[in-house]
Amino acid sequence: MKKYKLNIEAHNQHGTLERILRVIRHRGFQINSINMNQLNNDTKTMKLKIIVHSNRTITLLHSQLKKIIDISNIQIQN
């Protein structure tokens, strides 16, 4: 099992957070902790800090998260 830190910036549209969490679950990763903040009330951007773990390689999750329409930036640290 390896742990990874995800830093995600996304447009806070209706359902975006749920989409992100669903992809994390569906692609075989479990969430250790999650922190969400709104960057700016006007532009409706949110910043997510999520710590996940899995036996699967993180590139698999990264490439699937990138496909979510409202995500603008993803950074991953081991």
Next chain:
Amino acid sequence: MNGAAWLIQSLITQGVKKIFGYPGGAIMPIYDALYGSDLEHVLFRHEQGAIMAAIGYARATNSPGVCIATSGPGATNLITGLADALLDSIPIIAITGQVPSDLIGTDAFQEIDTIGLSFACTKHSFLVNSIYELPKIISEAFNIASKERPGPILIDIPKDVQLTKVEKLVPYFSRNQKKIFYSHRELKDAQKLIKKSNKPILYVGGGIGMSKSVLELRKFVNITGIPTVSTLKGLGSITENDPYYLGMLGMHGKKEANLAVQECDLLLAIGVRFDDRVTGKLDTFAPNAKVIHLDIDQAELNKLRKADISLLGNAKELLPKLTNPLNISSWQKKIIYLKEKYKWVYDHTGESIYAPSFLKQISKKMPFDTIITTDVGQHQMWAAQHMHFKYPENFITSSGLGSMGFGLPAAIGAQIARPNSTVICISGDGSFMMNVQELTTIKRKKLPIKIILIDNQRLGMVRQWQELFFKKRYSETHLTDNPDFVILVSSFNIPGMHIKKKSEIDGALNELFDQKGAYFLHVSIDELENVWPLVPPGSSNAEMIEKQSHEKI
């Protein structure tokens, strides 16, 4: 104009000519706006029929299919179709009515969390909170549905938004999509690797048709002389008379195709995703090969099989840059040898009809640009193995999801999309019953669809697996209580006949192809017939089980 009228207007602006659907309470304003409008609506008898027809329409034209349904049960009936479009990457716009905004979340009548359901089965989805969001959402929806790897988009519109009256709506123009820049370095490396290879195989799939690069592919194959194999969704991409075309690979692929892939030293994978039906036991697939993987979806590169060179890009743009003659004559000779050695022998004896031969006969007799749709199961595999298709858009079959009930509505969608083409739906007695209500749609629109039902009175593919892997414990796969299909279909004013013997085939096919309108051919076959070859689960593609004869019980 109210929101519903604006919606119809924007669909027309997007170039939509037909929409498929079924009314209901929460979508009544939209149906009211449709009444007398310039947009043609085709009524189905089940929302699943409507969305599967939209898929057939989209796959026959390589452009988006549009369907509409009401809230609650209307929306839930779309789910199978959405999942099918997601797994096969088909551009679909599904518009659902929703209960009024202030009732959302109160368990109202015919309310379900449609957006919540959409997360797992769509490329993206939208809830239209206000009429002013509509232009942007419509524009984005069509953009996302078709760009890069296509997929289904759901748009959920609450009833009050449909009814909101507004004088003017500001049109929205989507930003130009970012161009995908392929890596010149990777391209050069790929060119070198192809040139160096002694035993290359080109493995193509759905991405060829979807990127509209069939002609570039055929030119590539012609000039390089590279041997080729195809997935289910790729059938029709390579011309059948290409001397080094090995046919479909995988679980029910041709033996020569699987053996060649296991021997090759380079696998050039274009518009494919190394699906488990293709690879068999993944770590045994193409064991001697370096892999060049070309796809538009970065998530597929290195997902299942590590690629020596991954080329993120558009096949239409990159194929010409890879097109150079190759010097592989001894490998080509081996391919010819394999094709000759393992070619299918149609040696069925006896009076009863043998589906592989029967389908091959149809393939030879049908007009060259006929569109074939199938349902799911043994008949589907036989169609893939023994029939020839002019282009990928001429073979429409539920591949990734494998949803029974697909064939009939998909044929309807395809016929509506291409009214001058012959459309044949090949179905099984299990699948046919799942969307049989759509025979009404064929009757209503007077569609000249030819339906061929391969009847073994069984849930055939499952029965075959029970025979091979579950010690012949035939649990719930007997369909011996089917209705009289010819009588059933005749009640929808569609003529037909029932045949059981080889000697009856010629006459029946002549009758079928002579018909100007819809026609139904019920074909009884031996219930114990199996699909060969078969790669058992957990085995390598080299360990195919071959044709076995067995006694009739």
